[in-house]
Amino acid sequence: MGSIVTRLAGALLCAAVAAGPARAADKLKVGFVYVGPVADYGYSYQHDLSRKALAEALPGAVETTFLENVPEADSERAIEKLARSGAGLIFTTSFGFMEPTLKVAKKFPTVKFEHATGYKRAGNVSTYSARFYEGRYVCGKIAGKLSKSGTVGYIASFPIPEVVSGINAFMLGAQSVNPDIKLKIVWVNTWFDPGKEAEAAKALLAQGADILTQHTDSAAPLQEAEKAGKLAFGQSSDQYRFAPKAQLTSIVDDWNGYVIQEARAVLDGTWKSHDSWGGIKDGMVVLAPFTNMPDDVKALAEETKQGIVAGRIHPFEGPVLKQDGSVAVKAGERAPDPMILGMNWYVKGIDDRLTQ
Amino acid sequence: MSLDIVQMVLVTVLAAATPLILAGIGELVVERSGVLNLGVEGMMVLGAAAGFAVAAWTGSTGLGALGGAGAGLLLAALFGLLTVVLAANQVASGLALTILGLGLSGLVGAGYVGMKRDPAPHLDLPGLTDLPGIGRLLFGHDAFVYAALLLVAGVWWFLWRTRAGLTLRAIGDDHAATHALGLKVRKVRFLAVLFGGACAGLAGAYLSLAYTPFWAPAMTAGRGWIALALVVFASWRPLRVAAGALLFGGATVLQLHAQAAGLGLPGQLLSAVPYLATILALVLLSLGRRRGGSLAPAALGRVFAPSR
Numbered sequence: 132m133g134s135i136v137t138r139l140a141g142a143l144l145c146a147a148v149a150a151g152p153a154r155a156a157d158k159l160k161v162g163f164v165y166v167g168p169v170a171d172y173g174y175s176y177q178h179d180l181s182r183k184a185l186a187e188a189l190p191g192a193v194e195t196t197f198l199e200n201v202p203e204a205d206s207e208r209a210i211e212k213l214a215r216s217g218a219g220l221i222f223t224t225s226f227g228f229m230e231p232t233l234k235v236a237k238k239f240p241t242v243k244f245e246h247a248t249g250y251k252r253a254g255n256v257s258t259y260s261a262r263f264y265e266g267r268y269v270c271g272k273i274a275g276k277l278s279k280s281g282t283v284g285y286i287a288s289f290p291i292p293e294v295v296s297g298i299n300a301f302m303l304g305a306q307s308v309n310p311d312i313k314l315k316i317v318w319v320n321t322w323f324d325p326g327k328e329a330e331a332a333k334a335l336l337a338q339g340a341d342i343l344t345q346h347t348d349s350a351a352p353l354q355e356a357e358k359a360g361k362l363a364f365g366q367s368s369d370q371y372r373f374a375p376k377a378q379l380t381s382i383v384d385d386w387n388g389y390v391i392q393e394a395r396a397v398l399d400g401t402w403k404s405h406d407s408w409g410g411i412k413d414g415m416v417v418l419a420p421f422t423n424m425p426d427d428v429k430a431l432a433e434e435t436k437q438g439i440v441a442g443r444i445h446p447f448e449g450p451v452l453k454q455d456g457s458v459a460v461k462a463g464e465r466a467p468d469p470m471i472l473g474m475n476w477y478v479k480g481i482d483d484r485l486t487q
Numbered sequence: 488m489s490l491d492i493v494q495m496v497l498v499t500v501l502a503a504a505t506p507l508i509l510a511g512i513g514e515l516v517v518e519r520s521g522v523l524n525l526g527v528e529g530m531m532v533l534g535a536a537a538g539f540a541v542a543a544w545t546g547s548t549g550l551g552a553l554g555g556a557g558a559g560l561l562l563a564a565l566f567g568l569l570t571v572v573l574a575a576n577q578v579a580s581g582l583a584l585t586i587l588g589l590g591l592s593g594l595v596g597a598g599y600v601g602m603k604r605d606p607a608p609h610l611d612l613p614g615l616t617d618l619p620g621i622g623r624l625l626f627g628h629d630a631f632v633y634a635a636l637l638l639v640a641g642v643w644w645f646l647w648r649t650r651a652g653l654t655l656r657a658i659g660d661d662h663a664a665t666h667a668l669g670l671k672v673r674k675v676r677f678l679a680v681l682f683g684g685a686c687a688g689l690a691g692a693y694l695s696l697a698y699t700p701f702w703a704p705a706m707t708a709g710r711g712w713i714a715l716a717l718v719v720f721a722s723w724r725p726l727r728v729a730a731g732a733l734l735f736g737g738a739t740v741l742q743l744h745a746q747a748a749g750l751g752l753p754g755q756l757l758s759a760v761p762y763l764a765t766i767l768a769l770v771l772l773s774l775g776r777r778r779g780g781s782l783a784p785a786a787l788g789r790v791f792a793p794s795r
Contacts, residue, residue, distance in 0.1 A: 323705070326698055
């Protein structure tokens with residue numbers, strides 16, 4: 132009798148010990164690191180939407196946390212903090228987090244990392260990005276059609292390939308409908324500073340730009356355009372509410388599908404390090420409704436978008452010439468992905484100079 | 488036409504300098520009394536959030552400005568309680584205040600993200616504001632800009648022309664001696680800290696109500712730190728703080744215009760110009776007038792605990 136009780140107790144104890152960690156491991160902790168505030172109504176906001184979508188799509192299976200406003204210089208500490216607190220999958224969402232992500236990934240080989248917009252991978256580090264340049268090409272066509280002064284203002288953040296390829300795609304789109312279009316570029320050297328972005332917008336408007344586009348995250352440039360009675364494109368999320376009379380469209384990032392897919396892969400044990408680059412076709416790049424433009428321009432924008440989805444149109448379809456006139460992409464060819472991912476030169480027609 | 492552009496640039500320079508002037512002049516008074524408050528950024532960003540929240544709630548920009556100043560003042564009161572009353576370390580408390588302010592502002596502003604308001608109204612005097620060349624520059628700003636300029640004049644007058652100002656400066660230079668003379672060291676310092684907080688809050692409210700009229704977390708983007716640095720480089724003199732702020736704002740705006748005009752210089756180089764120009768100018772200025780000894784208030788940052 133006594134022995135049965137002890138055996139039962141022993142079995143129960145074993146079961147309890149075995150079940151304890153198993154239950155804890157069931158729930159996948161997914162961490163997100165943002166460079167800006169989640170409430171920026173831009174890049175970080177869109178990423179946080181995907182975190183919420185993930186929590187909704189896999190309730191009970193995942194647990195999400197995030198760190199916002201993480202400076203790129205201090206990101207290693209933040210990423211490590213998430214890894215240490217038991218996260219199994221960590222999304223580091225800014226280009227500047229690349230090296231810190233790799234460093235932390237080395238220290239935590241069982242944790243899976245997903246780095247946005249970077250190009251360095253490791254066994255447990257995937258990279259993902261969106262083909263924003265496709266959206267910018269559509270915007271360029273719209274701007275080329277609508278600009279009366281023939282000058283478009285571009286507020287740029289940092290001279291990294293993603294930004295440079297965006298500028299080039301925009302310019303190529305604009306040139307395809309107006310070969311003489313001028314692009315004025317102002318580098319503000321920040322992703323988010325409403326005041327400075329507004330000043331840059333004012334400077335561009337004063338220099339004769341009548342359409343603004345930006346690769347920074349606040350709605351301030353749109354508001355300046357609205358105030359001046361000019362037009363502008365939103366960034367990262369639909370910013371129509373800030374400038375209902377000025378926003379033409381906005382390049383919206385939609386990470387929901389990708390984030391959910393990757394979390395599923397980790398749960399299934401099928402996760403592998405890889406590189407994804409989705410565009411309009413994959414639903415990663417979404418264009419907000421075309422507004423404040425006549426019907427023929429709207430039709431052109433729609434047609435361009437459909438062409439990109441169908442593969443008929445490629446923003447970097449040859450011939451593409453560099454600033455000095457040398458051929459970057461031959462006629463009949465399309466720029467291969469590595470070229471776009473490492474783009475550090477301007478296309479012909481852009482006056483600005485890139486520091487190498 | 489080109490005259491209009493020059494005027495427009497000068498108008499934006501003044502607008503860009505205003506938050507720095509407001510926060511800088513407040514911090515100057517605090518430091519002149521011998522207290523180093525590194526929490527300017529925190530008080531500023533809380534002022535921006537609270538100012539926008541109050542303005543959105545009441546529909547009044549004026550009340551919003553008061554709300555922003557009030558929020559900065561409350562946060563400063565906490566700092567004063569710690570450092571002046573309880574004699575805690577000022578550097579640590581100030582840094583904590585920045586972090587607290589950033590966090591609190593996110594909480595206060597959470598419900599107001601993505602809302603927009605009309606910017607604060609600009610002065611419009613028929614006849615005067617339309618004067619070509621100078622009308623907009625002299626008579627076309629919002630109330631914050633005029634308040635900032637009046638504040639500079641007021642603080643200058645207070646510090647150098649009144650007995651109370653002399654007392655404040657004396658306390659900042661030697662709290663033990665002034666205490667022995669029977670001056671109320673801690674009361675004066677506490678009031679100075681409150682004034683600095685209100686100014687920083689007002690600077691924040693200017694950002695969210697007039698400069699870029701919406702609330703976004705962390706929208707101060709480091710302006711509080713620049714205001715702090717300006718006070719040091721301006722060697723604790725009100726007019727130099729204003730001049731430094733104008734120079735910094737001016738260089739910021741001008742380098743953006745230079746880029747837009749296509750001067751062909753790399754943007755990264757131009758972006759460094761405001762910092763270099765401001766540091767250089769203010770350092771040269773303080774070198775020229777130097778007559779031995781430090782320019783800083785002698786008791787700056789030192790904790791005072793009266794012996795009883």
